[in-house]
Amino acid sequence: MSANTDISDSRSFSNNFTAVKDSSKTLQNTNSVFSDGENKSRSGSLNFSLNNYPMSNPIGRFALNGSVNIRNNESERNARSIFDSYTNPAADTGYNRLYNNNQESISLNLNLNYSGLRRLLFRRFNLFGVELVFNQGLTYSNNKANALVSDYDSTGQKFQRNNQLSNNNQLQTLGYNPALSFQKNFSKWSSRYSRNFNVSVRLVQRIKKENNISSFAVRNVERSFSFFTPSFSLGHNYGLRDKFMSNVNLGFARDYTYPGIDQLYTITDSLNVYSVRFGNPGLKNTRIDNANFNFSINKRKPKAKYEIGASVSGSMNFKTNPIADSVINDISGKRLMYYVNADDGVDYNLNYSANISRKIKKSSIQLQYSGNMGNSRNSNFIDGIESVNRNNNISHNINLQFSLRTLLILKLSEVISTYSSNQSGSGLASYKVNSASTQFGATLNVSKNFSFNTTVSTTDNSNVADKIILWHAFSSYRFLKGKEGELKFSAFDLLKKFQNINVNTNIDGTSTTVTNGLQQYFLLTFSYYPRKFGKKGSDD
Template sequence: MKKIILFVFCLFALQSLKAQTNMEVSGVVKDSTNTTVIGAAVKIATAKDTLSALTNLDGVFVFSNIKSSEFSITISALGYQAVKKRYFFDPNSKKEVLEPIILKNDNKMLNEVVVNGTPDVTIKEDTTEYRAGAYKLRENALAEDLLKKLPGLEVDRDGNVTTQGKAVTRVRINGKDYFGGDIKTATQNLPADVIEKVQIVDDYGDQANITGVRDGEPDKVLNFTIRKDKNKGYVMKGVVGGGNEGRYQGSAYLQSFDNNRQLSFLGNFNNTNANIFSLTSNAGAGGRGGRGGGFQQGGNDGLTNVNSIGFNYRDEWSSKVTAYGSYSFFDRNNNTTSSRLQNNLASEGSVFNNNFSDTDAGSTSHRINFNIEYKIDSLNYLKITPNVSFSKNDGFSDTRFNISSNQGSSVGSTFNTTGALNPNYGAEILYNHRFGAAARNLSFNATLNSTSNNQDQDQIYRNTPSGQIEEYQRQLITNDNNNDNVNLRLSYSEPLSATNNLEFNYAYGFSRADNSRRVLTTDTEGSTPVFNANQSNEYVFDYITNRFGVNYRVNQKLYNYSLGLAVQPATLTGATTGNRSFNNIFPAARFAYKFSRTMELNINYNGNTNQPSYDQLQPITNQANAQFYTTGNPNLNPEFSNRLNIRFNNFDMASGNVLFTNLSYSYTNDKIVTNTINAPVASDPSVLQEYKYLNADGFYTLNGFYAFSKPLAEKKYVIGVRGSANYNNNISFIDDVKNTGKNLILSQRLSLQLNPTTAIELTPAANFTYNKNQNTINTRANSEVKAWSLSFDSKIYILKTWIWGTTTDKTINSGYGGINANPLIINSYVEKQFLKGKKGSLKFQAFDLLNESTSISRIVTGNAITDSQSNRLARYFMLSFSLNISKFAGNSTAPPSEFDRQRMNRMGGGN
């Protein structure tokens, strides 16, 4: 009996020992879209006690000192169905990491609450992420309609997208370039209801995305992630329409999703200035000048005919190989009538060039780009990106000018015919090897490009100075410009600890400009032009750089920073430049502090060089403009710029308020500037100015930007305020005397989104721009421009299948020299939807009802202020029919590999 009692006692003792196990249990809570859930209540219960915790900013919970290997976990969160799970583990285990726990949406709860565990906006180091489902849209809405509702983003009338004061330059779908990164192709065709998230990424390139080492200025990239339940199916859309004045339009769009395989086709033809393919990167305002008070509406300046087609392809050829790319063809013809008043600064007075131009330009472009990603194994990755483009341009311009200065005045004309071929070839190779540990990487990147510009120009110039006989000149100009570039970069990252690493890099750059300029001239009308040796030139130069750098990076949960230094010796070699050497030091620093998942501070400093172009270096006088000569300087040094950027972003989950701020400063040493020489040719008084190039210090820019958005009444009303201040300290020389042009541009915008009911969408907005320019030499060239831009967009849904929409823009300008335009542009349409699911519609549109469309702008540089006005497509009417068919069968894709997951996290796109 004693033995039995002792045996039972031992069993209880062993069981007690099991219960005394000190185990750490952790896990992560996500929703059905794989997004982490913040603030979920987690309760862990054992036979003896119960513990509670909340998930942190990353959706993670941790329990220490769990004294039992058997327990249950209950998880609840607003907007989700509660989950309870039971676990059994080895009693000897000291640490257990649970599989991700997935919460399902509680539809009933979601209709009753405003704030849940998933924020509408998530702020990451290099990424701002918007949850598409948080923004209400009507049927058949496009990605562009979604972007217009996102705080901090602006979509203008032409479809260009800007964020935090900078232009978005590329677009991707699920992290891969779409139609070569063409923005309008995606935003104006991709259905909004297939989008799960919208991400704005500061992209430093593929190598930086893999290694985590960022330097230089990033591109703003737009990335759409596709909903898993919309990742298998198709979308077909077509539009055909005709109007008065011979206006027509037609387009077709087909998108097929089959998990990892995507196929797209796009076709477009119209004469309504609608460009589906942009084919060029959007660029922000340059540091040398600013643009203020402009009005943009209805596409490009002038009247444009467009024909274009495009194909996009993406697929996984195997579990290791992914391929994607696109082909596009673009044919465009544009006719523009414009007037321009240019104030060319002089030491005393100014040279005013007032001209009127009729221009007809045609272009045909082909573009092919392809990408092959090969995940060799878990440690090796290879990406090859070839690209080819070819364009053919031809056209003519007829310009009449009236020039006045202290030397007198003259009237005349130029007639210019041009033709050009531009073949471009390139390839990029990226290889990465990971040495077992995630932080130890060896990365190699090679970029090769060959570009050509072969142009023929026939120019006839006539000029009659006051009191003199007419001057005549004809020039036949042939330019063959070829540029070859090779850039190699090697990077090695060594982890010093779990949070610190050291990166060493080397970069080699080779650039060769091989340029031939041949000019035939005559001063006698009717005679044959003969070779002009003074204006012709054969010019070759090489620019070679070797850059050695080191970066120290620290990654902590709430903050990370990096410190780097690079040294770059460079040589410029050419027959006329001689052999010259340069040495530059590139400091770099980054700091990011994550106050929360929705609030972050980023500080970034870097430096870079910019080499002079062959036009600036070639030692000849270009007399293509017979009154304004340009002479190159073979002794120019490369520019060196220092940039500091500070960014603070915040999203308040409780109120929905969104705040974006940005402050940047740039200073350039050896800035390449213009020296304007007045009356440079004593023997020829018709030559008014000659532009030369030299290096100068003192050029800097200071830019500030903020955007604030506040939703009210569950986003039925949204107030948006945006402002910017840009100061450019432009440097130029006039008759060898330094001139400082102080250019200040202030802009303030107030916008409202009013959606009192699901049937009414109203968007009024007001924008004020102030552009002031002061010069130290010639105060008479000082100027102030003010512009008010008022807009009102509306969309009203009537009787379920009728839509009435309007867009109204009023511009009030003052301060433009000799150019006055205050247009009121009113567009309106009525649409009738029919067929099941509103798949078909008839739309009657009226454009520019008051027939006042025009475009004006101001451009300020170091030596000139230019005010321009151009015609735009004016009043017309259009009746169109559209058909929109889509079908989806939800099918989740396989989870990303460990390599892809790490790379997406570095880009800021991971969950």
């Protein structure tokens, strides 16, 4: 059993300015939004588990676990927005809006895993070695939200309640997930090799009942769902003694998602003129079929100078009735966004890696490569015209490391990434971003107790004018008789160049966001590691 609590208070400020121009670079409209707010969050959780696995009584084997989570959140935010349209001055708007939100939530989760079902039903008949596991999952959540929104009245010089946005909402959700799993293993061993093949089939019925109670009558919705979500997996591993080991895994899983109440009946806030959201009560549920595979092989010859390994894994998601955006660009420059069900979409992801290392007496050198390819195809609508959006990303990561016994470790790495986005709609632009990062690191173990480490990295992004150079340095010293104490000094961003770079691909294309982060700071930490913490007599 374990318990946890968290208390956090925060304050935030933001200032955003957006200007929109047409193809001839003529200014169409501008929007500036300044907001500041405070947030207070309190949360607590209780987790427990009970396991019973008697060897002499298989019928009594079960595992029970559960959790209780409670959360309270209070926030206040003041947002001031000014929108100027140079094509339609009548569309100019200005807001001084105050948001007061109070949210309370409680969730309960209970899960029972019963592995004595085969013995209970078939007694001593082993069902050809097929294992049966019966699972019962029960969830309940109650979320309450009270939103008070006010607009500043310049005439009366005070905030007046906005009845179109202020609301009370309570969402209760009850879920029951019975599941039955079938598992079978085939194994064979000899003095030369080992082989294992396993099959697993899991049948799940997801039953959910949801009741939403709101001060807005249209959002008073009660609904029920029942989804059949099967999955299966195949696994095979084969190894030759003192030569190699290989693993292959294949899997398939089906799942469903349903539109939330805020997607069906959206409370439309026009403060952000470039993202004015509207709901769609006709949205359908989304089905997601996932197929995945994994393959790895490792050479494991004893006393060999070289060690070699490689792996490849991938997954594909097929989406039926996915929820997408239908964007209407208003003549005033405002952007209206509606939730709709789009044509079927597909995502795939492929990961691959290889490594080779060579021992040189008591030293070693290692070369590692890893890569990733991702592609997504999704439909959306822009001004009533359907467009297929294809996002692609490719990355390569190369690492070279040399270890001079335990005295010195040198590491050089290079990461190259490409992000691109293409729209099939006529007149819509394509986007591409290239990024390259180089890092050098060195670790010097002066003695068994004292070590020094430093890293220098450069990042070059095609959407950012200047390179970003980072330099960090660290040192640590272990002391006390049993080396239980550690004193560590860390110096981050010695050149004061740190920035956050985030590359995102969406309906608008590919974008790069650069924000300033915490620059040049130092950290001194003291740690104590009890030698007998955990198992008695352990050396760890």
